[in-house]
Amino acid sequence: MARSRARGSVPDARMPLSAHIREFRNRLILALAGIAVGAVVGWFFYELVFDALQQPVLDAAEQSDGLVSINFAGLVTALDMQIKVSLFIGVVLAAPWWLYQLWAFVAPGLHRREKGYTVGFLGTAVVLFAGGIALAWWVYPRAVDILTGFTPEGGSNFLDAQMFMTFTLRLFLAFGIAFVFPVVMVFLSWAGVVKARTWLRGWRWAVIIIFTASAVLTPTPDVFTMLMLAVPMSALYFGAIGIASLKGRLGGRRRASREDAGAQQGGVGA
Structure with a gap:
């Protein structure tokens, strides 16, 4: 963010630290505020969502005679349970x-063309x-x-409601946020902070970290559930590298085209 520009200032003006903080x-x-508005809406859907989250426990109770x-x-x-579920919604x-x-x-620090990537x-x-939330929803009842x-x-097995719901909601949010990371990778590469080949050189460590994180995030001891998170995350990692490198290749082609055009113009002028 060191290169962020203050709005309405000259192009080379830099935003001071106090402005960053504000x-x-x-x-x-x-x-x-947006989450609070969503939570108000979620308050009215609490019973529907809680029943869905409780259903795997009810199924387990049927198999174990209650x-x-x-x-x-x-x-x-x-009441605390309803507040937590509403906030999650x-x-x-x-x-x-x-x-x-x-x-x-982060947009003020981007060039005008990069800001066009917002959508x-x-x-x-x-x-x-x-997609991460959906995958967590699939993993959750099996867990x-x-x-x-x-x-x-x-x-x-009497599950404490507080601990059970905290564990459940953290599981869903962890899956959702983890799936957003590839977008962050592409942004950092396109903004010039981290080059695509740097991500590629560290792919071994990245895969190790992904599988380790998957083992921690998935609360089940079976390998299959862990792979259901680790494999998509690994695929998204390499996909993000491919997309991040695409801009560099396109930029190189544009520069080569401009150089060829300049050389042709120079030849004509001679």
């Missing part, structure tokens, strides 16, 4: 808004975030089934 604060407030259930241990636990519904605020924060970057980020399956015979 811009970040304003964008953060706008993002939180020995698995969600336990509301305190007077305010049910708000984050999902407001994803286009807070992703745009993130883009708008493409934002649209891709929203689609990938939704609950496997984890509750470790309950010893004759035992019972």
